[in-house]
Amino acid sequence: MNDLTRLTAREIAAAIAAGETNAVDVAQAHLDRIAKIDGQLHAFLHVDSEGALETARRVDAGEISGPLAGVPLALKDVIVQKGVPTTVGSRILEGWRPPYDATVVERLKSAGVVILGKTNMDEFAMGSSTEHSAYGPTHNPWDLDRIPGGSGGGSSAAVASFEAPLAIGTDTGGSIRQPAAVTGTVGVKPTYGGVSRYGLVAFSSSLDQAGPCARTVMDAALLHEVIAGHDPRDSTSIPSPVPPVVEAAKQADISGMTIGVVKELSGEGYQPGVEQRFAEAVETLTGLGAKVVEVSCPHFAYALPAYYLIAPSEASSNLARFDSVRYGLRVGDDGDRSLEEVMSLTRAQGFGAEVKRRIILGTYALSSGYYDAYYGQAQKVRSLITRDFTEAFALADVLVSPAAPTVAFPLGEKLSDPLAMYRQDLATIPSNLYGGPAMSLPCGLSDGLPVGLQIMAPTMRDELLYRVGAAFEATMPAPVPPLDWEA
Amino acid sequence: MTVPYAEALQEFEPVIGLETHVELGTASKMFCGCDTTFGADPNTHTCPVCLGLPGALPVVNEKAIESTIRIGLALHCDIATWCRFARKNYFYPDMPKNFQTSQYDEPLCTDGYLDVEVSNADGTLETVRVPIERVHLEEDTGKTLHVGGATGRIHGASHSLVDYNRAGIPLVEIVTKPVVGTKHRPAEVAKAYVAELRDVLRGLGVSDVKMEQGSLRCDVNVSLNKPGDDWGTRSETKNVNSLRSVERAVRSEVERQAARLRQGERIVQETRHFHEDTGLSTSGRSKEEATDYRYFPEPDLVPVAPDTDWVAELKAALPEAPSVRRRRLIEQLALSALDAEAMTNAGVLDLVLATVDAGAPAAEARNWWLGHLAQTANSSGVEPAELSITPAQVARVVGLVAGGSLTAGLARQVVDGVLAGEGEPEAVVATRGLAVVSDEGALATAVDEAIAADADAADKIRAGKVQAVGALVGRVMKATRGQADASVVRRLLLERLGVTE
Ligand SMILES: [Zn+2]
Numbered sequence: 001m002n003d004l005t006r007l008t009a010r011e012i013a014a015a016i017a018a019g020e021t022n023a024v025d026v027a028q029a030h031l032d033r034i035a036k037i038d039g040q041l042h043a044f045l046h047v048d049s050e051g052a053l054e055t056a057r058r059v060d061a062g063e064i065s066g067p068l069a070g071v072p073l074a075l076k077d078v079i080v081q082k083g084v085p086t087t088v089g090s091r092i093l094e095g096w097r098p099p100y101d102a103t104v105v106e107r108l109k110s111a112g113v114v115i116l117g118k119t120n121m122d123e124f125a126m127g128s129s130t131e132h133s134a135y136g137p138t139h140n141p142w143d144l145d146r147i148p149g150g151s152g153g154g155s156s157a158a159v160a161s162f163e164a165p166l167a168i169g170t171d172t173g174g175s176i177r178q179p180a181a182v183t184g185t186v187g188v189k190p191t192y193g194g195v196s197r198y199g200l201v202a203f204s205s206s207l208d209q210a211g212p213c214a215r216t217v218m219d220a221a222l223l224h225e226v227i228a229g230h231d232p233r234d235s236t237s238i239p240s241p242v243p244p245v246v247e248a249a250k251q252a253d254i255s256g257m258t259i260g261v262v263k264e265l266s267g268e269g270y271q272p273g274v275e276q277r278f279a280e281a282v283e284t285l286t287g288l289g290a291k292v293v294e295v296s297c298p299h300f301a302y303a304l305p306a307y308y309l310i311a312p313s314e315a316s317s318n319l320a321r322f323d324s325v326r327y328g329l330r331v332g333d334d335g336d337r338s339l340e341e342v343m344s345l346t347r348a349q350g351f352g353a354e355v356k357r358r359i360i361l362g363t364y365a366l367s368s369g370y371y372d373a374y375y376g377q378a379q380k381v382r383s384l385i386t387r388d389f390t391e392a393f394a395l396a397d398v399l400v401s402p403a404a405p406t407v408a409f410p411l412g413e414k415l416s417d418p419l420a421m422y423r424q425d426l427a428t429i430p431s432n433l434y435g436g437p438a439m440s441l442p443c444g445l446s447d448g449l450p451v452g453l454q455i456m457a458p459t460m461r462d463e464l465l466y467r468v469g470a471a472f473e474a475t476m477p478a479p480v481p482p483l484d485w486e487a
Numbered sequence: 488m489t490v491p492y493a494e495a496l497q498e499f500e501p502v503i504g505l506e507t508h509v510e511l512g513t514a515s516k517m518f519c520g521c522d523t524t525f526g527a528d529p530n531t532h533t534c535p536v537c538l539g540l541p542g543a544l545p546v547v548n549e550k551a552i553e554s555t556i557r558i559g560l561a562l563h564c565d566i567a568t569w570c571r572f573a574r575k576n577y578f579y580p581d582m583p584k585n586f587q588t589s590q591y592d593e594p595l596c597t598d599g600y601l602d603v604e605v606s607n608a609d610g611t612l613e614t615v616r617v618p619i620e621r622v623h624l625e626e627d628t629g630k631t632l633h634v635g636g637a638t639g640r641i642h643g644a645s646h647s648l649v650d651y652n653r654a655g656i657p658l659v660e661i662v663t664k665p666v667v668g669t670k671h672r673p674a675e676v677a678k679a680y681v682a683e684l685r686d687v688l689r690g691l692g693v694s695d696v697k698m699e700q701g702s703l704r705c706d707v708n709v710s711l712n713k714p715g716d717d718w719g720t721r722s723e724t725k726n727v728n729s730l731r732s733v734e735r736a737v738r739s740e741v742e743r744q745a746a747r748l749r750q751g752e753r754i755v756q757e758t759r760h761f762h763e764d765t766g767l768s769t770s771g772r773s774k775e776e777a778t779d780y781r782y783f784p785e786p787d788l789v790p791v792a793p794d795t796d797w798v799a800e801l802k803a804a805l806p807e808a809p810s811v812r813r814r815r816l817i818e819q820l821a822l823s824a825l826d827a828e829a830m831t832n833a834g835v836l837d838l839v840l841a842t843v844d845a846g847a848p849a850a851e852a853r854n855w856w857l858g859h860l861a862q863t864a865n866s867s868g869v870e871p872a873e874l875s876i877t878p879a880q881v882a883r884v885v886g887l888v889a890g891g892s893l894t895a896g897l898a899r900q901v902v903d904g905v906l907a908g909e910g911e912p913e914a915v916v917a918t919r920g921l922a923v924v925s926d927e928g929a930l931a932t933a934v935d936e937a938i939a940a941d942a943d944a945a946d947k948i949r950a951g952k953v954q955a956v957g958a959l960v961g962r963v964m965k966a967t968r969g970q971a972d973a974s975v976v977r978r979l980l981l982e983r984l985g986v987t988e
Contacts, residue, residue, distance in 0.1 A: 080542045093541065100535045102542060199542040205786035235546050235788045314786055317576050320585035321539045325649070339580060339647070366576070366781035375783060 004029040005162040009071045009219040012165060016059065016070040023056035023070030027114045030072045034116065034163045037486055042138050043148075043158040045077050046085050047117035059112045067222055067246075069112030074158040074167040077118035078125055078151075079210065080199045081105045084115075088201045089123040089133040089151075092350030093328045102199020103231045104168060104210050111226045116164055119154030123352045124319065125175055125203040127151050128424035131415055132354045139411070140183060142449055142481040146408040149179030149424075155213045156183040160481055166223050167213035172204050173307055174404075174428025176211050177440035181403035181452025184442045184479040186220045186469070187213045189428075191459045192435035193238035196231030202318040204311035205236075207432045215478055217441060217469040221249040224462070240460060248463035252470035255289030259468070260396030264300040265427045265454075270405045273446030278402045281443040281453045281472065285400070288471050295395050297388035299381060300430050306381035307429045308422060309365045309374050315355075316362030322350065357418065382433045389434045393458045398468055401427045403440035403452030431456050439465040441472065442479050450479055488746045492738050493671065495711070495745030501673035502718050503737060504708035505617075507661045507684060510627060510701070511554050512694045516655040517626040518545030518588065525700055529650035537655035539583030544787050547572075551657035552595070553801065554693040555624045556793060558659055559596025560802045561687050562619050567595050569792045572624075572785040577778050581629035581649050589625035589660075591782040595791065596622035601687070602810055603679040605672060606828050617680050618664040629654035659693075665708075665718070673709070674737035681705055681733050682831065686809035689837070689872070697870070698729050705733055707761075709740040711748060719744070720754040724768045727761045735766040743768075809836070816840050820849035833861050835871045841878035847885040855881050859899060863906060876905045884912050896969050897921045924970045927979060930963070933971070934979050937962040948984050956980055 004026050007015065015021045031049050038044050052072065059070040080086045080098035082105075087093045101109070108115060122132035130138040130153030140148040141161035148157040155167035156179035169176035171189035180187025188211045195210045202208060212223035228242040261282055266275060286292050324330040324346035325339075332345040351359070365374035392399055405426050414421040431438040436459045443453035453472065457464040490498075516523055519536035535543035559566055573591035599619035604612040630653050635645030661684065669676040685696045685703060696703045705728065710721035722744070727736045744754055758771035807815075813836060817827050820843065830836040835856035842852035856871060860881070864871040884901055887893040893901060893916070904915030916922055924930060937959045938945045947955040956977060963976045981987070 080540075086541070088541070096541075098540065098542070100540070100543075198544050201541040202787075233546060234544050236786075313783060317574050317586050317781070317783070320576060320578065321541070321583065323578065323580070323585055325580045326538060326583065327540070335645075340578075343578065363781065366783055368779045368781070371781075371783070 005033050005165075007165065008216050009068060009165040009214060009222060010216075012071050013068055017065075023059040023112075023114060024053060026070055027052045027056040027072055027116070030116055030164055037161060038163065040139065040144060040485060040487075041141060041157055041161055041163070042136060043119055043154040043161065043163055044074070044117045045087060045089070045120050045135055045154070048084050048115065051084065052114045052116050055109070055112065055114045059114070064110070064112030066111045066226075068166075068226055070114060071166060072114045072116050072164050073108065073223075074117065074119045074155055074164040075105070075108075075115050076152050076155045076167065076169050077121055078170050078201050078203075079104055079168060080201065081115065081118070084118065086118065086201070087135070088125070089121040089130075089135065090350065090352070090355070091134045091329060092322045092346070096328045098199075100199065103196035103233060104227045105199060107227050107229075108168075113166070113226065119152070119158055119167060121154055121175075122151035123355050124201070124315070125151040125170060125172055125208075126315070126354050126358055128174070128178055128421050129409075129411070129414065130154060131411060132352055134352055137411055140408045141483060142184065142408060144485050146410055146449070147182070149182040149404070149408065151175040152179045152187075152213070153183075156180050156185050156187065159183070159185045159213050159215055161483065165215065166219060168210055168223075168227070169213045170200055170208055170210045171428070171432065172207045172209075172311060173432050174425040176213060177428045177438060177452065177454060178404045178424055180213060180440040181454075182408035182450060184445075184450030184481065185213060185215055186217055186439065186441045187211065188220050188224060188439045188462075188465060189431060189437060190224060190228060190462050191238070191243075191437045192432075193236050194242070194437070194460070194462060195228050196234045196237050198231055198233040202314075204314040205318060206314060207307075207311055209432075217466055217473045218246070218249045220439075221245040221466045224466075238460065243460060243462040245463050245466045248466040249470040251467055252474055254285065254468050254471045256291075257289075257398070257468070258291045258293060258396045259285050260293050260295035260392055260399045262300065262392070262399050262401045263294055263296045264298065265401035269423055269426055270402060271407065271446065274402045274404070274406060274451050277444040277446055277451040278453065282400065284472060284475050285468070288475070290468075293396055295392040295399065297385070297392055297430070299384040299388050302381045303385055303429045303433055304422060304426060306378040306385070307425070307433060308361070309378035310382065310433075312358040312362030313365045313375050314362065316359045316366065319351075319355070319359060322347065354418070385430055385433045386435075389430070389436060389456075389458070397457075398464050399456040401454045401456070403427060403454035407446050407449035407451060427454055435459050437462040437465055439469050441469050442476070443472070444476065445479060488750075489739075489742035490745035490749060492674070492742055495741050496671045496673070498713075499711035499741075499745055499748065500667075500714055501669055501741060502710045502712070502721070503666045503669060503673045503677055504721070505663045505666075505677060505680060506706040506708075507681065508704045509558075509659045509661065509688055509694050509696065510703075511551050511657040511659060512692070513548055513550045513554065513657055515548060517548050517551055517624070517657040518655055521655065523656050525702075527652055529648070529652060532652040533654070537583065538651055539585075545588060545785075547788060547791065548657060551624060552791060552793065554657075554691070555595050555622060555659050556798060557691050557801055557805065558661070558688065558693060559599065559622045560798070561691055561805055561808065562596070562599040562601050562622060562661070564596035564599030564619060564622055566793060566798050567593065567597070567791075568795065569790055570595055571790045572788045573782045574785050576781040579628065580647070581631045581651070581654065583629065583651060583654055587625060587628065588785055588788070590623035594621040594623035595793075601680065601683055603676065603683040604810065604828075605675050605679050612828070615669065615676050615679070617666050617676070620662045620664045622659060622661050625658050625660060627653050627656040627658045673741065674734045677707060677737045678730050678734040682730055683809065686831070686837070690806050690809055690812075701728065704728055707733060707736045707740070709737055709744065710754070711741065711744045719748070720756050722754065722757055722759050724759045724761050725771065728763070732761060732763060732766070736761050736768060739767050812836075812840060822849070822853070826853070830857060833857060833871065835861060838871055838878050842881045842885075845879040845882035847882040851885045852878075852881065855885070855902075859902065874906060875908060876902060880905055880912055887912065887916070891972070892916075892923055893921065894923055894969070894972055897923065900969070921970060923972050924967050927975070930967070930971055930976060930979055933963045933966045934976065934983055936966065937980070938983060945984060948981070948986055951986070953981070953986060
């Protein structure tokens with residue numbers, strides 16, 4: 001057997017099912033690779049070798065079967081797994097072991113997916129580079145001096161560097177898609193409500209959505225089908241059948257489809273190299289038989305400011321529970337200090353600068369007297385952006401744009417300029433505000449670094465992403481990082 | 488410094504308002520499946536959701552929505568066709584998420600009223616309409632126990648313990664509009680309102696409405712103004728947790744404010760804390776330092792949109808309102824208004840009606856519930872409705888007395904047996920051997936023994952002093968352990984002694 005870590009998820013599952021290899025060997029190969037390279041990459045915050053091998057043994061014993069049984073996966077550290085440390089990239093949850101499984105984790109476990117460990121992320125998923133992780137940044141496998149994107153940089157870097165064929169990410173404003181774009185992998189934000197949020201540590205409840213990270217569109221589809229579907233424990237979970245994403249990835253035919261190029265997601269802020277690769281991708285889609293039209297979504301210009309009011313507002317409330325009373329960090333409890341002082345000290349030390357910035361921003365936006373001007377206005381913008389999407393989808397089956405405005409930038413470059421960092425999510429935020437599904441997949445390199453093509457579809461039409469993505473992917477083999485830094 | 492209540496109300500006009508919190512009696516909590524039973528070991532009725540663990544999400548309890556809508560309908564409110572929950576953000580350790588999931592500007596029920604009756608000096612009842620602003624649904628907080636301090640308050644405590652069993656229990660908040668025109672009796676109206684509301688809630692079966700266990704809690708607002716002036720500044724007295732306290736809280740606040748106003752001082756808009764022991768309140772935080780709750784729509788919950796047909800069904804199925812039932816009872820049973828009020832105050836009106844419905848004559852039902860049963864409840868510190876005897880059982884005891892198989896004294900013993908958990912009345916009669924001894928042959932021996940034992944009394948009776956027979960009747964009753972019918976015994980004694988009346 002070839003290097004097991006180079007196989008896709010589908011190939012691994014097939015090889016295990018055919019008896020050509022076994023789940024324990026597959027898990028061990030990936031654990032060995034993590035042990036070998038993660039010191040340089042830092043994609044993982046916690047590796048659960050024991051748990052991974054235990055699941056693998058159960059698959060090998062025939063206790064669990066299914067399309068992804070025995071396939072290893074890296075779990076973003078924002079999703080709780082019973083008994084396994086979950087930090088959300090923050091000091092405030094250091095040492096916390098959740099007493100319950102997220103619905104996504106339950107589904108992965110019952111599908112026999114082998115969870116290797118928890119991946120690095122910007123603290124509380126706030127950031128576009130993983131540099132805001134309290135545990136140090138993840139490095140981009142294409143160039144260790146560059147960012148792997150964020151907030152889910154750990155998940156994407158793990159997939160891109162063959163530490164895992166699959167990963168789970170979460171996407172509030174682009175945290176699956178932008179890392180996928182800058183690491184040359186596939187990342188999908190499903191329709192909001194398509195995948196249960198139960199057990200996903202909330203950043204912005206109305207925007208957060210968990211989704212698959214993979215090296216191929218088909219692998220992403222297989223994972224999507226495992227984790228999606230209605231969950232009675234999540235009130236916002238959609239009670240409808242999962243869109244036929246695997247079927248669509250097999251179909252991979254876009255002849256006769258109309259594809260809309262969003263006028264507003266180009267120009268200022270977008271690197272020429274990125275725009276070049278994107279223009280070529282649009283030509284490819286035309287060549288595959290799609291009709292390409294230009295559409296205008298005039299309110300996308302307000303997406304970024306609206307997002308930076310809504311997300312911090314919800315975060316300011318969601319993060320209030322981290323108060324040292326019941327779990328996680330507690331600072332300064334010396335028997336003399338008051339509860340309020342201990343809460344204050346804990347939050348001061350437990351949260352990083354970016355998290356504090358957003359808590360303050362959100363607290364302000366929700367304050368009495370400012371609510372209408374900020375949070376209220378932002379909700380209106382959200383409605384207008386939804387209307388833009390609805391009108392655009394009357395003209396086109398899917399919309400496309402670059403997934404990120406730039407290729408991976410050097411570590412440290414934007415740390416002192418929050419607004420420059422926020423602009424990384426220019427193209428991805430509109431889909432979060434609208435709630436529709438979106439995918440980023442590789443569409444070539446610029447200066448030797450990956451560029452992502454974003455596909456956006458109407459809500460609960462996730463299968464369209466996979467249909468278009470698989471068709472496009474067939475024309476362009478997935479890029480493989482040189483990995484010349486490997487010892 | 489206070490001005491006496493009656494005097495204060497001659498000089499000032501009162502405006503009152505009440506906010507009432509009611510814990511719903513649903514089997515599970517508002518947003519999770521945890522048990523709601525009162526009195527469990529601390530933190531045993533908890534889960535990731537009601538502990539606010541990272542990642543946990545709420546799901547609305549449909550039964551709580553239904554109960555809230557039924558309360559709204561009983562209070563003649565409009566029911567929202569679409570509304571949302573909102574987060575009320577503030578830090579407090581007994582609130583696991585540091586926000587309370589509540590409702591803000593989109594309550595489930597709005598704009599209703601509750602008619603309450605207060606008695607006039609002449610015993611007639613007068614109806615006062617209390618307008619209802621809103622009825623909304625929220626979750627309760629946990630309970631904090633401060634340890635090591637002298638008073639059980641946080642000040643001086645060495646540490647605090649938090650019990651989250653109560654966190655997430657569905658709580659309905661019922662808010663009145665400002666109630667004007669209560670004239671010389673704002674305290675009485677406030678008390679009557681809470682009592683009436685309690686009866687409505689009990690009739691709906693949505694809550695056990697036990698004020699002493701905190702399942703019904705009140706905040707009382709009071710302001711005073713000179714006739715013709717604008718309304719005065721109000722104070723809000725929190726934690727008023729008994730009917731008597733509601734009345735006392737309004738009364739003491741009227742007296743306190745009147746004194747300040749008379750001296751030309753201004754009333755501070757503030758929260759005051761009521762103390763059950765003294766009946767007085769002390770100043771809490773003032774409005775100037777009030778928290779900004781930063782309300783916003785709860786993004787973890789989808790909007791609630793009650794189906795109008797369903798709401799119509801709930802409305803059609805509402806039980807008879809207590810005030811309507813009371814009027815019916817008064818008419819049907821020819822009770823006086825004062826009697827009805829006494830029954831209402833004792834919390835036995837429903838029980839009396841149910842006993843009558845079960846076949847007992849009204850007077851008997853009234854006597855049992857206002858008499859022996861009310862006393863029993865009182866001495867064991869429970870509400871009459873909480874006694875372990877049902878109106879149907881009381882009616883059967885009444886029936887046994889009417890049928891001659893029990894005397895009044897025996898009936899009491901039977902009732903006590905039922906209360907002690909000895910089973911149905913008939914079973915208590917059998918096991919305690921309480922049936923009336925009406926067999927005259929069986930009584931004859933006891934009669935003879937009594938005459939022999941007290942020859943003096945027998946002689947007096949023979950000499951015509953019939954009233955002396957009481958002593959002998961007593962002997963016979965004692966000998967038969969109360970199971971004889973005293974009138975039969977008396978007749979037998981007189982016959983035996985050859986005396987006729
Ligand atoms: Zn619970």
